[in-house]
Amino acid sequence: MTSQDIKKIDKKLYESLKIDCPKCFGLCCAALYFSASEGFPADKEAGKPCLNLQSDFCCGIHQDLRKKGFKGCTAYDCLGAGQKIAQVTYGGQSWQEKPELAKQIFDVFLIMKQIHEMLWYLAEAFRAQTNDVIKSKLKDLIDETDSITHENVDFLMKFDIEAHRDKVNSLLRQTSEIVRARALGGQKSNLKKQKTIAGRLNLFGADLRKANLRGADLRGAFLIAANLSGNDLSGADLIGADLRDTDLRGANLEKSLFLTQSQINAAKGDANTKLPVTLEHPSYWEK
Numbered sequence: 001m002t003s004q005d006i007k008k009i010d011k012k013l014y015e016s017l018k019i020d021c022p023k024c025f026g027l028c029c030a031a032l033y034f035s036a037s038e039g040f041p042a043d044k045e046a047g048k049p050c051l052n053l054q055s056d057f058c059c060g061i062h063q064d065l066r067k068k069g070f071k072g073c074t075a076y077d078c079l080g081a082g083q084k085i086a087q088v089t090y091g092g093q094s095w096q097e098k099p100e101l102a103k104q105i106f107d108v109f110l111i112m113k114q115i116h117e118m119l120w121y122l123a124e125a126f127r128a129q130t131n132d133v134i135k136s137k138l139k140d141l142i143d144e145t146d147s148i149t150h151e152n153v154d155f156l157m158k159f160d161i162e163a164h165r166d167k168v169n170s171l172l173r174q175t176s177e178i179v180r181a182r183a184l185g186g187q188k189s190n191l192k193k194q195k196t197i198a199g200r201l202n203l204f205g206a207d208l209r210k211a212n213l214r215g216a217d218l219r220g221a222f223l224i225a226a227n228l229s230g231n232d233l234s235g236a237d238l239i240g241a242d243l244r245d246t247d248l249r250g251a252n253l254e255k256s257l258f259l260t261q262s263q264i265n266a267a268k269g270d271a272n273t274k275l276p277v278t279l280e281h282p283s284y285w286e287k
Helices: 003-016 027-031 071-075 081-089 099-128 132-148 153-158 161-184 261-266
Strands: none
Touching: 003 099, 003 132, 027 081, 027 099, 071 261, 081 099, 099 132, 099 153, 099 161, 132 161
C-alpha cells in the first residue's frame, strides 16, 4: 500500500466522520438524555426533543449555548452518525415526518454512533500504526466496519455490536502498546500507583504538569479538572478519558492516541495547545 493510498483512505474516512448538522434531523437534540451533571441546565429524557430544537431542526440558541448553560451541546460530536442515519439509513425521512418511527430512528442512531466511534478509533490506529501486519488488519477491519454503516435498519438492529467491538479493541490495544512503548523509549510511567475507580485511573483535579505522560496509559482515566498544562502527551493513550474542564493550555497532544473532538471540546485549551491534525481548536478556547 502506497502513501497515496493511505492518504486517500484517511481523507475518505475522516470526511465521513465529520459532523454535518444541516444534513441531520436534530437527532442528538432528541434521541439523547441530557444530564444536569454533564453540562446541561437541567435533565432531559432520552427520546424527548430539546425545547430549543426548532421545526427546521436548527437550534434556537446555537450562538449562546455556553452562555445559557448548554456546555454539553458544544462538547458533543456524533462523528457523522447523525447525517448517516438521516441521509443513508432512512433516505432523508425524518422522525417528525414519521413519528411512529421516531423511537426506532433514535435507537438506530445510538447504534450508528457506536459504529462510527469504532471507525474513528480504527482510522486513528491506522494513522499511527507502523507495523505492516497490524496495519493490514486495521485496513480490513476499517472496510468491514464502514460497510456495516451502509446496512439497512433490520441489519443494524440485530447487529452484534459487542462482538465487533471486541475485534476492534484487540487491534486498538496492539496499536496502543506499540506506540506507547516507542514514546516511552525505555522510561517508566509514574502513574502506575495511582488510585482507581472501577478500574479507571482517578486523577480528578490532579496537578500533572510535572508528571511524565509520554506514552502513558490513560485509557478511561478520570481527568476532570486536572492540570496538564504544558505537558507532553506524545504517544499517550487517551481513549475514553474524561477530559471535562481538563487544563490543556500549552500541552502537546499532537501525537496522542485515540483523542476525539468531543473530548477536546469538553476541555480547556489555548492557541498553544498542539492537537492531532484530525482535530480542531474549539472557537471558545483562549486565543
